[in-house]
Amino acid sequence: MDIxxxxIPLxxxxxxxxxxAFLxxxxxxxxxxxxxxxxxxLMDKDDIVPPKSIPPERHQ
Structure with a gap:
């Protein structure tokens, strides 16, 4: 009974x-x-243009 x-509160x-969490x-x-x-x-993604390559950073 003590359990x-x-x-109940737990x-x-x-x-x-x-x-x-549901709300x-x-x-x-x-x-x-x-x-x-x-x-x-199911969609074909051939029409998506790939992002342009980023040039390497210059070391100073």
Missing amino acids: LYLL SLVLITLVIG WAIHSGQFDDLEGPAHEI
């Missing part, structure tokens, strides 16, 4: 952390586009 004095803290994920936009990354694999 309930430990487990479970409430854990539930609060899980709900907080943070919703507000930060983690669930906005669920299909985009799946379709991005």
Whole structure:
């Protein structure tokens, strides 16, 4: 019976952390586009221009 004095507050803290992490994920936009990354694999990226090479820095 004494273990309930430990487990009940511990479970409430854990539930609060899980709900907080879920709400943070919703507000930060983690669930906005669920299909985009799946379709991005199928897209051909030949039309993307590679970045220009950066010239080496001069040593002074």
